Amino acid sequence: xxxxxxxxxxxxxxxxxxxxxxxxxxVKKQVQKGENILSENSLKKQHIFVLRGxxxxxxxxxxxxxxxxxxxxxxxxxxxxxxxxxEHKSILSIEGLSKSEILLIDKTExxxxxxxxxxxxxxxxxxxxxxIATLQKRILSLLTQTAAEKYQQFxxxxxxxxxxxxxxxxxxxxxxxxxxxxxxxxxxxxx
Amino acid sequence: xxxxxxxxxxxxxxxxxxxxxxxxxxVKKQVQKGENILSENSLKKQHIFVLRGxxxxxxxxxxxxxxxxxxxxxxxxxxxxxxxxxEHKSILSIEGLSKSEILLIDKTExxxxxxxxxxxxxxxxxxxxxxIATLQKRILSLLTQTAAEKYQQFxxxxxxxxxxxxxxxxxxxxxxxxxxxxxxxxxxxxx
Numbered sequence: 001x002x003x004x005x006x007x008x009x010x011x012x013x014x015x016x017x018x019x020x021x022x023x024x025x026x027v028k029k030q031v032q033k034g035e036n037i038l039s040e041n042s043l044k045k046q047h048i049f050v051l052r053g054x055x056x057x058x059x060x061x062x063x064x065x066x067x068x069x070x071x072x073x074x075x076x077x078x079x080x081x082x083x084x085x086x087e088h089k090s091i092l093s094i095e096g097l098s099k100s101e102i103l104l105i106d107k108t109e110x111x112x113x114x115x116x117x118x119x120x121x122x123x124x125x126x127x128x129x130x131x132i133a134t135l136q137k138r139i140l141s142l143l144t145q146t147a148a149e150k151y152q153q154f155x156x157x158x159x160x161x162x163x164x165x166x167x168x169x170x171x172x173x174x175x176x177x178x179x180x181x182x183x184x185x186x187x188x189x190x191x
Numbered sequence: 192x193x194x195x196x197x198x199x200x201x202x203x204x205x206x207x208x209x210x211x212x213x214x215x216x217x218v219k220k221q222v223q224k225g226e227n228i229l230s231e232n233s234l235k236k237q238h239i240f241v242l243r244g245x246x247x248x249x250x251x252x253x254x255x256x257x258x259x260x261x262x263x264x265x266x267x268x269x270x271x272x273x274x275x276x277x278e279h280k281s282i283l284s285i286e287g288l289s290k291s292e293i294l295l296i297d298k299t300e301x302x303x304x305x306x307x308x309x310x311x312x313x314x315x316x317x318x319x320x321x322x323i324a325t326l327q328k329r330i331l332s333l334l335t336q337t338a339a340e341k342y343q344q345f346x347x348x349x350x351x352x353x354x355x356x357x358x359x360x361x362x363x364x365x366x367x368x369x370x371x372x373x374x375x376x377x378x379x380x381x382x
Contacts, residue, residue, distance in 0.1 A: 059335055067334045069327070081327045085320035091331070114316075118309055125305075128319035129276035135326035136260070136272045140282070142333045143258045143366050144250055175334050175366075 003051050004103055007075055011123045018117055025109040031055070031096035038080060038094040045107035048078045053100025054161050056169065057092045068173040071097070073161055077131070098164060142175050148184045150174040194242050195294055198266055202314045209308055216300040222246070222287035229271060229285040236298035239269045244291025245352050247360065248283045259364040262288070264352055268322070289355060333366050339375045341365040 004026065008014050014022075031037060031053065038044060040060065048055065050072045057070045057078055069092055072078035083090040084107060114120050141150055154174060155162040162170070171181040195217065199205050205213075222228060222244065229235060231251065239246065241263045248261045248269055260283055263269035274281040275298060305311050332341055345365060346353040353361070362372040 059331060061335060069330060069334065081323045085324040114312075118312075121305075121309075121312055125315070125319075128316075128323070129272075132272045132319070132322055132326065133276040135323065135330065138330055139260060139326065139333065140250060142330065143260070143363070144252055172334070 004049055008123055011126050012119060018120060021113055026103040026105050029102050029104055031100040031102055033096055033098050035096045038090055040090055040093055042090045045084050047105040047110060049103040050074055050076050051101040051103060054097040055094055055100060056097050057094045059092055068169045071158060073158060147176045147180045151184045195240055199314055202317050203310060209311060212304055217294040217296050220293050220295055222291040222293055224287055224289050226287045229281055231281055231284055233281045236275050238296040238301060240294040241265055241267050242292040242294060245288040246285055246291060247288050248285045250283055259360045262349060264349060338367045338371045342375045
């Protein structure tokens with residue numbers, strides 16, 4: 001819980017009242033490796049903040065292939081933003097990639113906090129802005145980077161965790177085939 | 192200008208005061224086909240709202256190839272969200288694809304409006320949420336859809352405009368080659 005408070009303090013002053021309310025609305029949860037946090041066709045509107053470990057959101061294609069949309073490690077948010085922000089059911093699933101600890105925050109409760117504490121709005125806005133910039137970067141990367149550049153960026157972003165994530169999940173996240181990923185890794189090992 | 196007011200009225204009540212302030216901070220601009228609105232390496236922090244016509248944002252690769260990141264038609268927003276929301280210079284360019292009319296809104300001025308009128312915050316939040324859901328959908332489309340599915344979605348989203356946009360721009364937006372796009376179009380014409 002303190003990790004989230006520290007994270008928020010990067011942007012704003014967190015009063016005791018806000019801290020108490022946050023404590024009330026955040027539900028801490030231990031997640032096992034492979035444990036499902038969100039399933040497809042759910043209407044659950046929850047923000048997920050990662051305290052420890054690693055989670056991923058993914059889309060299951062009709063042929064059964066899973067495409068990873070996002071990985072999230074310590075101090076990152078993860079969610080199905082189509083369900084969170086529209087009336088649609090979730091199309092993504094979210095699972096633990098390793099033993100993890102997360103905070104689940106109900107969307108409506110968090111919104112009430114923003115309304116009750118307008119000073120919290122700055123944090124909210126900055127969070128939205130960071131998120132939009134990150135998503136634009138990801139689209140840009142998918143459209144313009146080579147497989148090698150994408151992988152280089154990936155290991156920079158996820159550092160230690162890159163070694164713990166199965167190849168096929170990394171490849172689907174980067175929008176390349178597992179064969180391309182193996183080639184890139186071999187090339188990098190030679191350098 | 193009235194178009195923006197109407198757009199905002201979908202989410203909130205717009206008081207006369209807010210309307211007057213919006214009139215003051217929005218700068219209406221006529222855009223010619225091919226006219227540049229934002230260049231790379233700019234620190235200009237402006238939101239762009241399209242009143243008429245069509246704009247696109249694109250990334251110029253080292254080899255000179257242009258990759259379209261977004262198209263925007265009537266009632267859509269467009270911008271380089273990395274410059275807008277971080278301290279980085281713009282990496283995208285924005286240009287008119289046809290004779291267009293836009294509103295330019297300075298980021299700082301708009302933020303002042305949000306602070307002065309907290310009732311405006313709901314509109315702000317909903318706008319951010321819609322934007323995040325749209326970007327997630329786009330990432331999902333790039334990673335999971337076939338060329339035919341992407342193109343089908345494109346002509347649904349851009350309706351009349353799809354015919355007016357050069358093939359190579361559509362292909363780069365969809366993350367497919369112009370040859371794939373031609374094949375898809377031929378297949379669709381047969382059906």
